[in-house]
Amino acid sequence: TIFFKSKNSFPKINLDFDVNYKRITNFLYYNNIAEPSQFYYPIHYFHVLLQKKWTYRNFNFNQKVHFQKSYNNMNNYNYDIISVPFLIFNQSVIYNFNVFKNASLKTILNFKIHTNYYPNNYMPLNSSFYHQNSFNLGGRPYLSGGVFLEKDYFSFGVLFENIESSILENNYYIQDYISNPVAFRLYIKWKFLD
Numbered sequence: 001t002i003f004f005k006s007k008n009s010f011p012k013i014n015l016d017f018d019v020n021y022k023r024i025t026n027f028l029y030y031n032n033i034a035e036p037s038q039f040y041y042p043i044h045y046f047h048v049l050l051q052k053k054w055t056y057r058n059f060n061f062n063q064k065v066h067f068q069k070s071y072n073n074m075n076n077y078n079y080d081i082i083s084v085p086f087l088i089f090n091q092s093v094i095y096n097f098n099v100f101k102n103a104s105l106k107t108i109l110n111f112k113i114h115t116n117y118y119p120n121n122y123m124p125l126n127s128s129f130y131h132q133n134s135f136n137l138g139g140r141p142y143l144s145g146g147v148f149l150e151k152d153y154f155s156f157g158v159l160f161e162n163i164e165s166s167i168l169e170n171n172y173y174i175q176d177y178i179s180n181p182v183a184f185r186l187y188i189k190w191k192f193l194d
Contacts, residue, residue, distance in 0.1 A: 001025075014054055020047040027081060030130035034123040039081050045070040060094040081131065085114035085138055103151040112142040140168060146187065153191035158184060 002023040009016050022045040031037040048067040053060070066088040070080050091111045099105045116138030120129040143164045148157030165181035 014052060016049070016051040018047075018049040018051075020049075021045070024082075029081060030120075030123075030128050032131050032133065034121075034126070034128060034130040039072070041072050041074045043070060043072050043081055045082060045084075058095055058097050060092075060096065062092040062094070064088075064090040066090075080118075083118040083120075083131075083133075085117040088112065088114040099149070100151075103149060106148045106150055106155075106157075107145070108148075109145045110143065113140070114138055140164070148187065153193065154189070156186070156188045159187050160184060 002021075004019075004021040006019045007016070008018070022043075024043045024045065025040070027039040027043055029037055029039065046067075046069050050065045052063045055061070067086065068084045068088075069086060070082040070084055072081060089112065093109045094106060096104055096106045116136045118131075118133050118135065119137050121132040121135070122128075123130055141164055142162070144159070144161045145163065146157055146159045148155050161183040162181055
């Protein structure tokens with residue numbers, strides 16, 4: 001594997017610009033019948049990230065735009081070994097305000113959407129994710145959020161995941177993978193000084 005990464009930051013305008021490149025040979029993966037396979041030809045993977053942050057009063061906005069592409073040099077191969085969406089857009093809105101002297105309440109709402117790609121499928125028999133090129137996924141929004149109470153080095157709250165499942169049907173990342181449509185999780189974070 002050959003890997004190149006460039007991270008660029010422009011603090012005056014709160015903009016980050018990252019570029020990644022990977023060249024992978026002898027890639028191991030599970031093929032479309034869920035058996036281990038090796039792809040001997042080189043795979044090229046490119047990733048560009050633009051991230052913009054800004055603040056307005058108690059609101060923090062964070063936008064991320066990912067551009068990515070993978071391809072191989074084999075002309076008669078009819079699908080990508082590493083299938084990725086070409087464009088991913090992620091928007092986070094954070095509202096933070098003080099409720100007590102040293103404690104604050106933070107709410108987060110995340111929105112994500114991406115272009116079509118072929119996500120890996122799931123084989124429950126051996127708990128592996130395998131390559132497929134028949135089911136295309138993209139163009140649907142994904143929503144998550146959370147409410148947290150923070151004080152110094154400790155915070156706790158509730159995470160809400162897959163909120164869009166209460167509105168849209170059959171909105172999932174991976175076919176045949178058993179997961180709850182809407183998930184509520186308890187969140188605890190505690191930093192110890194020593």
